[in-house]
Every structure is written in C-alpha cells, then in structure tokens.
Amino acid sequence: MKFLRKNAMQQHCLIVLAIAFCMVLFACSEEPPMKIGFVGGMTGRVADLGIAGRDGVIFAVEEKNQAGGIAGRMLELVVRDDRQDADRAKRAVGELLEEDVFAIIGPMTSSMAVVIKPIIDAGKTVTVSPSVKTDLLSAQDDFFLRVTVPLSSNARLLARTAVNDLHLRTFAVVYDVSNRAFTETWVNYFTGAVQEQGGEIIAREEFSSSPSVHFLPIAKRIMSSSPDAVLLLSNAIDTALLAQQLNKLGSRSRLFSSEWAFTTDLISFGGGAVDGMSSYHSFNANSENSRYLAFKKGFLQRFGYAPAFASVLAYDAATFLFTGLEKNPAREGLKKSLLEIESYQGLQSRFQVDRFGDVERKLFLTVVDDGQFKVVD
Numbered sequence: 001m002k003f004l005r006k007n008a009m010q011q012h013c014l015i016v017l018a019i020a021f022c023m024v025l026f027a028c029s030e031e032p033p034m035k036i037g038f039v040g041g042m043t044g045r046v047a048d049l050g051i052a053g054r055d056g057v058i059f060a061v062e063e064k065n066q067a068g069g070i071a072g073r074m075l076e077l078v079v080r081d082d083r084q085d086a087d088r089a090k091r092a093v094g095e096l097l098e099e100d101v102f103a104i105i106g107p108m109t110s111s112m113a114v115v116i117k118p119i120i121d122a123g124k125t126v127t128v129s130p131s132v133k134t135d136l137l138s139a140q141d142d143f144f145l146r147v148t149v150p151l152s153s154n155a156r157l158l159a160r161t162a163v164n165d166l167h168l169r170t171f172a173v174v175y176d177v178s179n180r181a182f183t184e185t186w187v188n189y190f191t192g193a194v195q196e197q198g199g200e201i202i203a204r205e206e207f208s209s210s211p212s213v214h215f216l217p218i219a220k221r222i223m224s225s226s227p228d229a230v231l232l233l234s235n236a237i238d239t240a241l242l243a244q245q246l247n248k249l250g251s252r253s254r255l256f257s258s259e260w261a262f263t264t265d266l267i268s269f270g271g272g273a274v275d276g277m278s279s280y281h282s283f284n285a286n287s288e289n290s291r292y293l294a295f296k297k298g299f300l301q302r303f304g305y306a307p308a309f310a311s312v313l314a315y316d317a318a319t320f321l322f323t324g325l326e327k328n329p330a331r332e333g334l335k336k337s338l339l340e341i342e343s344y345q346g347l348q349s350r351f352q353v354d355r356f357g358d359v360e361r362k363l364f365l366t367v368v369d370d371g372q373f374k375v376v377d
Helices: 002-029 044-066 086-098 110-122 151-165 177-196 215-223 236-248 264-274 290-303 309-327 334-339
Strands: 034-040 075-081 103-105 127-129 144-146 170-176 200-207 229-233 254-257 278-281 343-345 350-353 364-369 372-375
Touching: 034 044, 034 086, 034 309, 044 075, 044 236, 044 290, 044 309, 075 086, 086 110, 103 309, 110 127, 110 144, 110 177, 127 309, 144 334, 151 177, 151 254, 151 278, 170 177, 170 215, 177 200, 177 229, 200 215, 215 236, 229 236, 236 254, 236 264, 264 364, 290 309, 309 334, 309 343
Parallel strands: 034 075, 034 103, 103 127, 127 144, 170 200, 170 229, 229 254, 254 278
Antiparallel strands: 278 364, 343 350, 364 372
16 A cells, blocks of 8 residues: 555656646747837926827737737837937937847937937837927938828928918917927928918027926017917927917917827816917827727726827837738848838828838818817818
8 A cells, every 4th residue: 555655646746747847848938028119208398298109009019919919929018218308318229229129119209219210220120100200300211110291291281271271471480499300390391381372480489398498488579570370389288388378468379289289288288278279180089980989998998098199199100010020020121021011001090101111191180179189171
C-alpha cells in the first residue's frame, strides 16, 4: 500500500510539473503587446484638446483589443504629455522611441509637430496627427501623416464665405504666436484670400498665450478700427476670454475662429459671448452617420462627456493607423502600407490620402448656436 501511495504521489507530481511546464511554454509563446505612442498637450490652456485626443485614441485601442488586437497581438498605449512646450515635446517623443513604439499618434498642435518632425524622421517612426493643420508640413516625403486637411483649405474657404456670402469687407485678426506654425500661417492664407475677394485686413494683434495675458487692451485696440468681423486664432479658453472682452465693449462685429478653438471649453468659458461664432470644421456636429452615433454613445458611457472634433479625429487617426498595421504588422513598410490606402472611411466622412500623407476631406461651416455647435447648410 505504501508503494502504491508513493507511486501515485510521484505520478501526481509529474502531472503538476507537466502542467506548469506547458504553462511556461504557453506564456513564452505569447506575443508581447504592440506598443502605440500618443503625444499631446494635456496640461495648461491646451489641455482640452490633448485630453480629448487621448481619449479618442484610448477608445480605439480598447475597441481593437476587444476584437482580438492586430495579428494576434494586443495593443498597449503609451501616453506622453508635451505640455505645449518644445523641449518637453522633444523629450516625450524621445521617451516613446525608447519604449520601442510601432508608431505615434499626435501631436495635437502644429507648433509641436514642427518641433518633433526631425526626431520622428530620424527614427523613421510613422506619426499620424489627428489635428495638426499647418501647411509648413505639407507635400513632404517624410514620416508625418495626418487625417485632417491643411489649414489653407479652412482659411481660404472661410474668407470666401465671409466676403462673398456674408458681404463682410473689413476684418481684424487676433492670433496666438505661441502656436505660430498654425496661427501665423492661418493669418497669411486668410489675408491673401480676403484681399483676392475684395476685402481688407484693417487690424492685426498678436499675443503669446499665458494666464498673465490681459485681453481687454487688445479688444479695445481692435474695436477702435470698427471691423465688420474679427477672426480669433487661439485655443478655446483664450478665444472665449477674447470674445468676452469684445462683448463687454459692445462689439457688433461678426466673430470667426479656427477649428482649434471649437471644443467644449469655448462654450463653457465663453457663454453667450461666443454665440454666433463660426468656423469651418472637419467635424460634423449634426452627423447622423450610424457608425458615428454608435461611437458617440460608447464614448459618452466610457468617459462621461460627449466627443467633439478632437476625439473624433483622434479615433480616425488611430483606426487609420490600425488598418495599415493590419496590412503590415511591422515598423518597416508601415508608411508604405498607409499611403497605399489612398481613401479611408472615417467616423463621419471619407478622406483621401495623397503620396505625402496629406488629406482631403469635406469641411463643414459650424456655428455656436445657443450653447451648441451646429452645422450650417
């Protein structure tokens, strides 16, 4: 009996060891997660843009992992905050490259994209931006791609609408030079288009965004020229504060802005002062697209707030990248596989990708109406 019990115990131990050995083999055979980087400003006055973009990417990553990942590998998102600071942005991208990410989604502003471009090109790391619009990065054979149109399209279209359709003739422009790659280029394209249509820029004011900026003096100088319209090119909070000061001075000038400012912070901080403000957008606030509506519902449940343009474009950037990785689940050749897509169906509309990674997509004239963003037909 002792012999039988001893033999049974030995067999039990062998079985346990065999199971443990198989578990080790199985664990070793599992592919490590595929790391995807995200970089955006999630601190300070641009935080609304960066956080919304990050959440759009998180949603896309979680959705893809629930569907089984890519090529049998789960996705791991590695997030870095550039704080809208050039040195910090360089360090953030360097850290992502050290993490050995397959690709990067971001940044969210043009000035940060210009700063990090040499680093991603040197590292041959595909970077897909949801919202960078500067034309300074257009038509270049590099590793920077995007899913929104270059700002020249927005600027020219807004100028034609303002002069030809709304019959406005004189314009003042206020812009934030801390994001010069975006705002200064925007001003130049808008000015040229306004002049082509017979309008005139009669006042220009610049500032560098910070909590210490006083907008009342700027508003007073703008109003002294009595423009038909004022174009505000700054983040949502600064645009809202500028609009508040113009409103206090009794301004009746028509207000325009850029896609950059059209986040929920614009309405939260601007209140009635931003009512009637208009801008051309890649985002359709009135979209009834079933895929977008499903995303909107799921996003609201996941994060507790409704998605706006930054989250939608970030989701498009992520899923566009995933499509390229599914074709070619490796770093080498990823850029080629993305450029070969040529046409991609985003959450709300289809966009076309050219050989430089620049895109064309429909723009929507959007107005703030009673505390909501609404598309004007």
